[in-house]
Amino acid sequence: MTDSRERRLELKGLHSWYGESHVLHGTTLHVNRGEVVTILGRNGAGKTTTMRTIMGIVRKRKGEARLDGHDLIATPPHKVAGLGLGYVPEERGIFSSLNVAENLTLPPVVKSGGMGLDDIYELFPNLEGRDKTVGTRLSGGEQQMLAMARILRTGADFILLDEPTEGLAPVIVDEIAKALVKLKALGLTIILVEQNLKFATASADRHYVMDQGQVVDEFTNERLVSDMARINAHLGV
Amino acid sequence: MPDIFGMPVAVLLGQVLLGLINGSFYALLSLGLAIIFGMLNVINFAHGAFYMFGAFVTWMVMSWLGLSYWPALVVVPIVVGAFGAAIERLFLKRLYQVDHLYSLLFTFGLALVMEGLFRHVFGSAGKPYPVPQELTGVLKLGFMFLPVYRGWVIIAALLVCVATWLVIEKTRLGAYLRAATENPSLVQAFGINVPLMLTITYGFCVGLAGFAGVLAAPIYQVSPGMGSNLIIIVFAVVVIGGMGSIGGAILTGLSLGVIEGLTKTFYPSASSIVIFIVMVIVLMLRPAGLFGREA
Numbered sequence: 001m002t003d004s005r006e007r008r009l010e011l012k013g014l015h016s017w018y019g020e021s022h023v024l025h026g027t028t029l030h031v032n033r034g035e036v037v038t039i040l041g042r043n044g045a046g047k048t049t050t051m052r053t054i055m056g057i058v059r060k061r062k063g064e065a066r067l068d069g070h071d072l073i074a075t076p077p078h079k080v081a082g083l084g085l086g087y088v089p090e091e092r093g094i095f096s097s098l099n100v101a102e103n104l105t106l107p108p109v110v111k112s113g114g115m116g117l118d119d120i121y122e123l124f125p126n127l128e129g130r131d132k133t134v135g136t137r138l139s140g141g142e143q144q145m146l147a148m149a150r151i152l153r154t155g156a157d158f159i160l161l162d163e164p165t166e167g168l169a170p171v172i173v174d175e176i177a178k179a180l181v182k183l184k185a186l187g188l189t190i191i192l193v194e195q196n197l198k199f200a201t202a203s204a205d206r207h208y209v210m211d212q213g214q215v216v217d218e219f220t221n222e223r224l225v226s227d228m229a230r231i232n233a234h235l236g237v
Numbered sequence: 238m239p240d241i242f243g244m245p246v247a248v249l250l251g252q253v254l255l256g257l258i259n260g261s262f263y264a265l266l267s268l269g270l271a272i273i274f275g276m277l278n279v280i281n282f283a284h285g286a287f288y289m290f291g292a293f294v295t296w297m298v299m300s301w302l303g304l305s306y307w308p309a310l311v312v313v314p315i316v317v318g319a320f321g322a323a324i325e326r327l328f329l330k331r332l333y334q335v336d337h338l339y340s341l342l343f344t345f346g347l348a349l350v351m352e353g354l355f356r357h358v359f360g361s362a363g364k365p366y367p368v369p370q371e372l373t374g375v376l377k378l379g380f381m382f383l384p385v386y387r388g389w390v391i392i393a394a395l396l397v398c399v400a401t402w403l404v405i406e407k408t409r410l411g412a413y414l415r416a417a418t419e420n421p422s423l424v425q426a427f428g429i430n431v432p433l434m435l436t437i438t439y440g441f442c443v444g445l446a447g448f449a450g451v452l453a454a455p456i457y458q459v460s461p462g463m464g465s466n467l468i469i470i471v472f473a474v475v476v477i478g479g480m481g482s483i484g485g486a487i488l489t490g491l492s493l494g495v496i497e498g499l500t501k502t503f504y505p506s507a508s509s510i511v512i513f514i515v516m517v518i519v520l521m522l523r524p525a526g527l528f529g530r531e532a
Contacts, residue, residue, distance in 0.1 A: 078428055078429055081428030106424075110428055
């Protein structure tokens with residue numbers, strides 16, 4: 001069903017290494033235009049590394065990785081963003097030597113159609129009027145919103161979102177879940193790494209399960225919701 | 238005029254002003270060192286050699302090409318900066334992946350090679366450089382006669398330091414630099430060419446050392462050893478100000494110049510070590526430096 005849609009990201013037999021340690025062992029997955037796809041799995045399964053390998057932050061890699069037909073392996077790290085990929089890292093990556101306004105406008109605009117400041121404040125009202133605050137003085141939830149907002153401003157249309165709800169209060173998680181639904185409605189393509197299954201199933205179309213650097217299972221969202229036992233077996237909960 | 242601690246105020250003010258001149262050089266050089274350390278994590282031992290190189294290029298373009306002081310003030314920093322950028326591209330860049338010690342040894346070796354080369358070609362004695370016509374003469378300040386050129390040094394150094402500070406703290410380029418200091422791989426993932434930025438930063442800071450060299454040429458003898466005499470003091474300034482703190486480097490540079498000047502009045506024999514005494518005290522009380530962020 002989903003295969004009739006235009007394929008944007010294609011990973012085939014992707015391997016990558018941190019120094020000597022071999023982390024991805026032939027990861028294969030794909031993401032179609034406008035899809036929200038999650039990567040689930042235990043700690044250390046290679047979820048974050050998959051994102052960092054796509055972005056070119058992990059440089060030692062082998063195999064095939066293409067975005068809209070562009071060879072990601074051959075793309076220098078500072079050119080990846082220009083292909084429309086926006087990365088929201090797990091640790092959020094808010095800069096302590098920059099204020100909120102500087103953090104927000106740091107990533108250069110890569111494509112037209114990015115959000116203006118008005119749209120951003122509508123999506124994340126907490127960020128309005130905080131321009132002069134040091135970035136890392138924001139609460140964890142606000143830092144997460146800032147990390148997402150600065151990518152949305154650039155016009156990136158393929159977002160890698162690494163554990164956006166980690167360590168956040170339930171009320172903030174709800175707010176970020178709502179934002180994600182809105183982003184999907186705008187037609188953005190999203191890969192989401194997430195531990196919170198409730199959050200993951202709220203907006204996702206498909207789910208991949210990773211273990212030991214490989215994709216070991218794939219679910220549609222309906223299947224996942226109706227067959228929680230199978231996913232729980234993978235995650236060991 | 239009244240006395241302070243048995244010193245006429247006029248003498249004191251004179252020493253403060255002379256201290257500010259030395260402090261101007263400390264500030265210009267330690268500013269570059271602090272930025273290079275913050276951004277590249279390189280302890281740039283060659284900074285004094287680049288300063289000496291700047292003074293020599295100033296002398297060479299005058300003696301060989303007939304280029305006077307004012308064009309040299311623009312041309313020399315560019316030449317020296319370009320040389321620095323080439324050094325970064327060809328050598329330093331390869332050392333970022335390994336321990337800091339390698340880049341320290343490399344820049345230390347580079348400084349020795351440059352100094353040795355200039356000593357071989359020009360001898361140790363040094364070359365005179367005239368004060369530019371427009372800046373000869375003295376200013377009568379009431380408490381002292383200040384040579385116009387020395388007043389110019391203070392103003393020019395301050396302007397360049399403040400401009401550099403503004404660029405780093407207030408502009409978009411500066412925001413890139415600060416962000417890349419914290420997390421280079423993320424800044425790169427946002428689409429910014431960080432390796433190119435590092436080359437430009439190193440080139441710019443080396444250019445600052447070259448600029449200090451031009452300012453120094455008419456005051457000090459242009460000699461191969463002029464950089465290594467200064468660099469140790471400048472390192473002490475950076476340590477006192479806090480490694481990587483840019484505003485701290487400027488303020489500390491100027492104030493240590495003044496402290497040194499005052500020591501010359503009150504207890505001349507301590508003047509050559511007073512900066513190191515301050516360094517020891519600061520390291521004992523605030524190991525991260527006066528303006529450094531506690532780790």
